[in-house]
Amino acid sequence: MEKNDKLFIVADSIENCLVLESYLTGTDWLVTKFDDPDEAIDKIEVEHPRVVVVDLPLEFMQEKFGSLPNQDIETAYVAVLPEVDPREVAKFFHNNASDVLIKPFAAERFRQAIDRASNHKTLVVQNREYREQLEKANRNLQESLRILEQDQMAGRQVQNSLLPVTPMTHGDYEIAHHIEPSLYLSGDFVGYSVIFDRYMVFYAADVSGHGASSAFLTVLLKFILTRILRRHVTQNDQKAIARAPEGFIEHINKQILALGLDKHLTLFSACIDMERNILRYSVAAHMPMPVFVTNGDVRILPGKGKPVGIFSDCSWEVQEIVLPDKFAMVIVSDGVLEILPDDTLKAKEQFISDTIAKSDTSIESICEGLGINQVEDAPDDITVLTLRRGY
Amino acid sequence: MEKNDKLFIVADSIENCLVLESYLTGTDWLVTKFDDPDEAIDKIEVEHPRVVVVDLPLEFMQEKFGSLPNQDIETAYVAVLPEVDPREVAKFFHNNASDVLIKPFAAERFRQAIDRASNHKTLVVQNREYREQLEKANRNLQESLRILEQDQMAGRQVQNSLLPVTPMTHGDYEIAHHIEPSLYLSGDFVGYSVIFDRYMVFYAADVSGHGASSAFLTVLLKFILTRILRRHVTQNDQKAIARAPEGFIEHINKQILALGLDKHLTLFSACIDMERNILRYSVAAHMPMPVFVTNGDVRILPGKGKPVGIFSDCSWEVQEIVLPDKFAMVIVSDGVLEILPDDTLKAKEQFISDTIAKSDTSIESICEGLGINQVEDAPDDITVLTLRRGY
The missing domain is CATH 3.40.50.2300 (Response regulator)
Incomplete structure (x- = not known):
């Protein structure tokens, strides 16, 4: 004045x-x-x-x-x-x-x-x-925020357009996903598709960090995996896909390292032969491990492996299990752990298993059981990917 | 109350x-x-x-x-x-x-x-x-803005890490760039590298829109082009690189269409054989066209082509010119047009040519002449890419 x-x-x-x-x-x-x-x-x-x-x-x-x-x-x-x-x-x-x-x-x-x-x-x-200064500052802040939010929402739209439809069914198999970004853009990502009318390839990825910088890598991941699958299809390489996800993570690892970004990711990568009903999967530091429910029995799938995008000379084992006529399998990202009531990792993992066991195995009931719909300001991106047969 | x-x-x-x-x-x-x-x-x-x-x-x-x-x-x-x-x-x-x-x-x-x-x-x-409400709203807005800005800045860091060093010299050639994002993340992107100690491959891209959603595509573009070049190097395919950028844009076009994003981009893609001093380039709807200055003569390079990511069956012509001992070539993105004083496109293009002619051909003097350093709140991302020899 x-x-x-x-x-x-x-x-x-x-x-x-x-x-x-x-x-x-x-x-x-x-x-x-x-x-x-x-x-x-x-x-x-x-x-x-x-x-x-x-x-x-x-x-x-x-x-x-x-x-x-x-x-x-x-x-x-x-x-x-x-x-x-x-x-x-x-x-x-x-x-x-x-x-x-x-x-x-x-x-x-x-x-x-x-x-x-x-x-x-x-x-x-x-x-x-x-x-008056406060009012003006408010208007300016709102405008800045609006511009950034609009920008992030446009980015989110692009990212969403890269996600598969949910749920997707094929025969008696059903796969579905739910991603809850911490901000607008997500470092969590999932993909799935059916190849040769027989193989269901699916994956859940969690890029380190969250938001725009992590979302970049999810776009790349989608691109790399789409290319692998497209090549198998155009070359009609049924043998290669029968071995999937063998070599997938190694390939992604190489590509991401070559780009020289200071980002890494965890990955659960899998393929189901829906004719022989066999699940093959690899784990790259993804946690918690998938929960497998069949006939009242709840167990955690075994497997481990290093994260993607850090070590250049690295390989990932493929696990194989025969699938029963009726089962449900649930993969969540570690963002879920942050919103659970319990204190220890062990208790949280137990909570997830119990929630899935008590659910009707639909993605809606699992998300509700985990309290994902009620979350505001989740500290990390949250993913739930469900796969089930015979429901 | x-x-x-x-x-x-x-x-x-x-x-x-x-x-x-x-x-x-x-x-x-x-x-x-x-x-x-x-x-x-x-x-x-x-x-x-x-x-x-x-x-x-x-x-x-x-x-x-x-x-x-x-x-x-x-x-x-x-x-x-x-x-x-x-x-x-x-x-x-x-x-x-x-x-x-x-x-x-x-x-x-x-x-x-x-x-x-x-x-x-x-x-x-x-x-x-x-x-008190105003003060509280201000604090909340500032916090929301801080979170989003931090997120965008992390994204920008990733994007910046994908940009080449500037300036880069090789023999008597020097290439340099300046990108001014409208927000934090940019839909403009440039890349350049020297292959086989002889070929300088470079490109300038402008993804439709700006911000996060467009930045996604720049990451992808970098990835695709890096892969092409790496393949040439690992296969020691000197013949292929001698024909560059032949087929580059076609390849990128196919890859981006396959991803099914609702995004397209303009591209100027080029390769200089620094032994024979020949420039080969293709234009995919990039505008304004590059300005070429030699011995006091200022001209606009010819060439045209469709944008990338829209038409599936499309090809792009390669132009070829012999490079004089001393020249400068400047490529700007259309974001520059938005900040120039003149009204018509013709006048703006003339302004760019005049500015380059009057400059000492360094990227600093060109950016200053175009007023890029003084710009606040640029409505679109701005790129300047300079290539010169004999300075």
């Missing part, structure tokens, strides 16, 4: 103005004197002095200056009155006069009244300016 | 309280009467009534209630005074009493004073609450 040290004195004669002005000797006030109230009022509108001292006959004062203090937030009005009915004093305050001085008064009392009125106005004006 | 209709009356006798209370018959005020000022003061601290009416002997009032109105922002104080010196009235207002009533007064005047004081306090409290 600019310093405003203009002070107007309005009285019925310049002599009376001079008396009041003399009280201000030695202060910094820039005094202008008026013996014509109308001229003073015109000047007030233009110059917005910090303080106006009015020493006029009571009725005249009320008529001319009565409503002014209500209109002008920046100017403090000090009324100089003769010995009057105390009710008149209250009226001036009702009309937002900053102070009322009753004649006679000492020079000191006059200066006090001026300072008090001026300081009070300064506070009022500062408050208003502060509020 | 909760409705607060508690009103305390403090007088030197319950009879006097009753007189004042009788004036409020028919109003909604919940009146509590006190003939003990200390008890009243204790209760005020606990119950925070909206209005306190004090009708006590003057000195007593000043002693007990003088400083209270300054401490308690939520409670309005109304002082009931006998016929006093008008200066005393002013003093009460100085102490932030909301109103002063001079006895005797009509019931109507009493109710007015109460309403006025109460409404004024309501306004004060609402103002304070509004300010």
Whole structure:
């Protein structure tokens, strides 16, 4: 706020103005004197002095200056009155006069009244300016946020367009997924597709970190895996796909290392031969391990392996299991662990197993059991991938 | 704000309280009467009534209630005074009493004073609450913005790590780039590298849109092009690289279409044989076209072609020119056009040519001439890629 040290004195004669002005000797006030109230009022509108001292006959004062203090937030009005009915004093305050001085008064009392009125106005004006600054800052922040959110949402749309439809069924197999990003963009990603009308290839990936930087890698991952599968299809390489996911993770690892990004990922990569009903899978540091439910029995699938994108000379084992007629298999990302009630990893994993055992194995009931739908501000991306047969 | 209709009356006798209370018959005020000022003061601290009416002997009032109105922002104080010196009235207002009533007064005047004081306090409290809400909203917005900005900056770091060093020199050739993202993440991208110590492959891409969704595609583009070049190197395929960028854009086009993203891009893709000093390039809808400066002569390189990622059956011509001993070539993305002073595309292109002709052909002087360093809030990503020989 600019310093405003203009002070107007309005009285019925310049002599009376001079008396009041003399009280201000030695202060910094820039005094202008008026013996014509109308001229003073015109000047007030233009110059917005910090303080106006009015020493006029009571009725005249009320008529001319009565409503002014209500209109002008920046100017403090000090009324100089003769010995009057105390009710008149209250009226001036009702009309937002900053102070009322009753004649006679000492020079000191006059200066006090001026300072008090001026300081009070300064506070009022500062408050208003502060509020306006806050409002403006709010608008700017909202606009910045809107732009960034819009940007992230556009990115999310692209990322979503790379995710498979959910649920997808093929014969008596059904696969479904749910991804809950911590922000807009996700470092979690899943993919699945059916090749040669016989093999269901699927994977769940969790790129280190979350958000935009991790989402980059999920796009790349989708691209690399799509290319592998497309090559198998165009070359009609049934033998290669029968061995899937053999070599998948090694290939991805090589490609991602070559790009030189400082990012790595965990991966669960699998393929089901739906004719022979055999599941083959590899694990690259993905945790928690998949939960497998069949006929009331709940177990954790075995397997381990290093994360992808760190070690150049690395291979991943393929596990193989025969699938029963009716089963459900659930893969979650470690983001789920962050929202579970228990304290230890062991207890959390037990919670996941119990939740799946108690569920009807649909993705909806599992997500609800894990409390994923109620989560706000999840600290990490959350993925649930379910695969089941015979339901 | 909760409705607060508690009103305390403090007088030197319950009879006097009753007189004042009788004036409020028919109003909604919940009146509590006190003939003990200390008890009243204790209760005020606990119950925070909206209005306190004090009708006590003057000195007593000043002693007990003088400083209270300054401490308690939520409670309005109304002082009931006998016929006093008008200066005393002013003093009460100085102490932030909301109103002063001079006895005797009509019931109507009493109710007015109460309403006025109460409404004024309501306004004060609402103002304070509004300010607090604003402050809280500001903090929340800042936090949300901080999280998103951090996320975008992490993404930008990843994207930057995929960009080549600038400048890069090889023999008497020098290549350099400058990218100014509109937000944090860029849909503009450049790449260059030297293959077989002889070929300088370089490209400038502009993915439709800008920000996160477009940045995804730049990561992919880098990946695809890196793979092509790596394959040439590992297979020691000198013949293929001698034909570069033949087939590059076709390959990228196929890969990007296969991914099924609703995104396309423009591309300038080129390769210089630094032994034979021949430039070969293809243009996929990139504009404005590169500016070529040699020996005081400024010209626009010819060439055209469809954008990448839209048409499946499409090919791109390769242009070939022999390079003089000393030349500079500058490729900018269309984001530059948005920040230039002229109105028409023709005038803007002329501005770019003139700027390059006037520059010392260093990327710094060209960026400065185009005003890129002064730009804030560029509506689109801006790229400048310079290639020169003999400087």
